[in-house]
Amino acid sequence: MQKFLIEGGVALEGEVEISGAKNAVLPLLAATLLASTPMTIRNVPRLKDVSTLAAVIAGMGVTLSTDEHNNIHTDTSTIHTFKAPYELVRTMRASILVLGPMVARFGEAEVSLPGGCAIGDRPVNLHLMGLEAMGAEIVVEEGYIRAKAKRLKGAHIVMDIVSVTGTENLLMAAVLAEGTTVLENAAREPEVVDLANCLVKMGAKIDGIGTSKITVEGVDSLSGCDYTVLPDRIETGTYLAAAAITGGHIKVLNAAPDTLDAVLQKFREAGAVVNTGADWIELDMRGRTLKAVDIRTDPYPAFPTDMQAQFMAMNAFSQGIGVIVETIFENRMMHVAELKRLGANIRLEGNTAIVAGMPNLKGAPVMATDLRASACLILAGLAAQGKTLVDRIYHTDRGYERIEEKLSRIGAKISRVNEA
Numbered sequence: 001m002q003k004f005l006i007e008g009g010v011a012l013e014g015e016v017e018i019s020g021a022k023n024a025v026l027p028l029l030a031a032t033l034l035a036s037t038p039m040t041i042r043n044v045p046r047l048k049d050v051s052t053l054a055a056v057i058a059g060m061g062v063t064l065s066t067d068e069h070n071n072i073h074t075d076t077s078t079i080h081t082f083k084a085p086y087e088l089v090r091t092m093r094a095s096i097l098v099l100g101p102m103v104a105r106f107g108e109a110e111v112s113l114p115g116g117c118a119i120g121d122r123p124v125n126l127h128l129m130g131l132e133a134m135g136a137e138i139v140v141e142e143g144y145i146r147a148k149a150k151r152l153k154g155a156h157i158v159m160d161i162v163s164v165t166g167t168e169n170l171l172m173a174a175v176l177a178e179g180t181t182v183l184e185n186a187a188r189e190p191e192v193v194d195l196a197n198c199l200v201k202m203g204a205k206i207d208g209i210g211t212s213k214i215t216v217e218g219v220d221s222l223s224g225c226d227y228t229v230l231p232d233r234i235e236t237g238t239y240l241a242a243a244a245i246t247g248g249h250i251k252v253l254n255a256a257p258d259t260l261d262a263v264l265q266k267f268r269e270a271g272a273v274v275n276t277g278a279d280w281i282e283l284d285m286r287g288r289t290l291k292a293v294d295i296r297t298d299p300y301p302a303f304p305t306d307m308q309a310q311f312m313a314m315n316a317f318s319q320g321i322g323v324i325v326e327t328i329f330e331n332r333m334m335h336v337a338e339l340k341r342l343g344a345n346i347r348l349e350g351n352t353a354i355v356a357g358m359p360n361l362k363g364a365p366v367m368a369t370d371l372r373a374s375a376c377l378i379l380a381g382l383a384a385q386g387k388t389l390v391d392r393i394y395h396t397d398r399g400y401e402r403i404e405e406k407l408s409r410i411g412a413k414i415s416r417v418n419e420a
């Protein structure tokens with residue numbers, strides 16, 4: 001089992017190049033199923049989740065290749081199967097994103113029900129409710145979602161919870177449906193906007209992009225396009241947090257500062273000096289005191305749940321008391337128990353964590369439970385005294401491209417070790 005061995009106490013200093021956004025490239029890959037002609041996606045990060053979804057799509061017979069820059073080229077003219085199998089979907093639940101485009105373009109789909117995961121039950125009822133509203137016949141049996149539709153029809157859909165992939169699935173279904181679809185209470189995340197912008201480039205007719213009310217005029221077909229994935233705002237926030245927690249100074253390049261307003265505001269509240277340009281962000285924490293901050297996660301443009309664990313680590317090392325409330329997922333506090341192994345002073349009351357910052361936390365062996373928890377523990381290891389060994393880092397590899405290389409380049413003492 002691979003682990004990260006980290007020697008803490010180094011103030012990080014330097015520049016980091018941000019990769020394409022995992023949570024944008026996944027829906028964009030699914031959107032290639034809608035294209036009647038070949039398509040190219042650029043700025044694709046080298047991540048396990050991306051290769052898993054590529055395997056799902058290739059497994060359906062789509063001709064899919066990656067070039068030396070990891071750009072992905074697809075041609076759906078060879079598709080022969082409309083099934084996303086359990087063995088792949090269970091390892092990457094965002095595979096559910098092939099459901100909407102498959103029903104919209106081919107009139108049928110068989111997709112394994114994505115299991116829950118460590119952070120929550122992760123139901124897909126909104127995805128299914130919306131497709132049924134558009135006329136799909138859906139049966140859930142033997143662990144599979146089986147959907148059929150002659151041609152989807154536009155519908156007025158109100159989602160009672162803001163769902164990122166729910167919005168993305170229904171958007172991809174609506175673009176080829178007959179007539180008008182209105183999605184109310186739609187997610188406004190930048191990754192949803194990136195998908196909508198790509199669909200428009202393919203010939204879709206979409207109004208209200210980036211708002212909570214999206215209106216789609218269905219068209220008969222969509223062509224492929226050449227699309228570049230937006231920068232990963234969560235990867236960006238994670239490296240900024242690495243500089244903040246170690247009292248360092250970092251400049252992240254190829255970033256999208258305008259997708260991180262709520263997060264940058266919290267870094268400033270925590271005592272950092274933050275400057276931004278068109279595609280870069282600079283954070284300076286040298287000689288400054290890391291202050292505890294209160295965090296409440298909510299849908300975009302509010303503070304993202306995917307940055308909650310990283311700020312939990314920062315608060316553990318800060319001066320003062322910070323209260324963190326997780327409102328999106330029911331079980332996204334598992335990193336708290338692991339932080340306590342380093343001596344963190346955190347009291348959990350349901351999905352509220354009261355964190356009293358402590359000086360001189362000491363490294364220890366810890367275990368990652370999910371992707372962002374693993375980021376939290378790496379950040380804590382970078383700031384703690386002595387050695388920290390992070391286990392189950394396959395979680396990390398799902399969402400962070402070459403993380404030990406990028407961190408080492410800015411001074412971190414981190415290596416990937418094979419331990420029994």
Ligand code: EPZ
Pocket residue numbers: 022023026094120121122123124125126127161162163164165166191305306328329330371372399
């Ligand atoms: C996306 O997950 C992201 N994943 C998650 O990132 C992110 O944490 C999440 O959005 C919230 O921002 C991808 O984009 C691939 P949701 P998603 O549907 O779409 C409930 C990471 O670390 N819900 O917005 O699955 C759900 O249980 C990952 O990169 C329903 O009840 O999340 C949750 O409580 C983790 N029924 C809330 O809505 C549904 O049909 C928000 O979930 C759908 C969702």
